[in-house]
Amino acid sequence: xxxxxxxxxSGPHEELLEVASETYRVFADRHGYDLELRTExxxxxRPASWSKVVLLRQLLDEYDFAFWIDADAAIxxxxxxxxxxxxRGKFLYVVAHEYDDQxxxxxxxxGMKTGRRARKFLDLLWNDTRYIDHKWWENAAALRLLxxxxxxxxxxxxxxxxxxxxxIPKAWNSIAADAAxxxxxxxxxxxxxxxxxxxxxxxxxHLRSSVAAG
Ligand SMILES: [Mn+2]
Numbered sequence: 001x002x003x004x005x006x007x008x009x010s011g012p013h014e015e016l017l018e019v020a021s022e023t024y025r026v027f028a029d030r031h032g033y034d035l036e037l038r039t040e041x042x043x044x045x046r047p048a049s050w051s052k053v054v055l056l057r058q059l060l061d062e063y064d065f066a067f068w069i070d071a072d073a074a075i076x077x078x079x080x081x082x083x084x085x086x087x088r089g090k091f092l093y094v095v096a097h098e099y100d101d102q103x104x105x106x107x108x109x110x111g112m113k114t115g116r117r118a119r120k121f122l123d124l125l126w127n128d129t130r131y132i133d134h135k136w137w138e139n140a141a142a143l144r145l146l147x148x149x150x151x152x153x154x155x156x157x158x159x160x161x162x163x164x165x166x167x168i169p170k171a172w173n174s175i176a177a178d179a180a181x182x183x184x185x186x187x188x189x190x191x192x193x194x195x196x197x198x199x200x201x202x203x204x205x206h207l208r209s210s211v212a213a214g
Pocket of ligand 1: 070071072073108187188189
């Protein structure tokens with residue numbers, strides 16, 4: 001199976017990606033992933049988050065499985081491959097965070113299996129221009145496709161996309177508001193640049209010493 005780990009860090013996020021990608025490399029080596037890391041947006045005319053959709057769309061033509069990680073997230077435990085979560089009939093692998101009495105799928109970390117469904121899903125996201133400037137960007141468009149309403153986030157309809165989605169353990173996308181006991185990825189949404197940089201550095205250091213310790 002051809003697998004790719006991808007991310008984009010442009011502008012100030014380039015510095016975050018530089019630190020976080022140190023952890024991506026360890027994971028990629030361990031589990032046989034190619035790395036596709038970009039420091040330029042693919043679609044500068046839209047908010048940065050939308051370039052994720054375009055990069056995934058391109059990579060799905062070359063790979064069987066794509067693993068997206070936001071540049072404000074670091075891998076802290078490389079012992080397990082996220083592709084082990086793959087299941088027949090599912091193409092989208094994400095964590096749904098639980099906070100403030102809501103359950104919110106988060107596209108900061110995405111596992112995606114190639115195929116007709118993945119391509120269609122990404123095309124629908126891209127074409128849903130209502131959310132170009134929404135505070136959650138493509139994540140908002142994805143919530144709609146999965147049958148969610150917003151403010152508060154409520155799951156209203158079990159769409160075909162929802163049925164093809166597997167919600168993976170929150171260790172894969174651990175955030176402060178819904179932290180995993182034993183995170184595999186630490187993610188820092190809504191934090192300052194300095195906070196992210198400091199925590200990503202300490203995550204990278206932590207991984208370095210845990211790998212060195214075997
Ligand atoms: Mn993020």
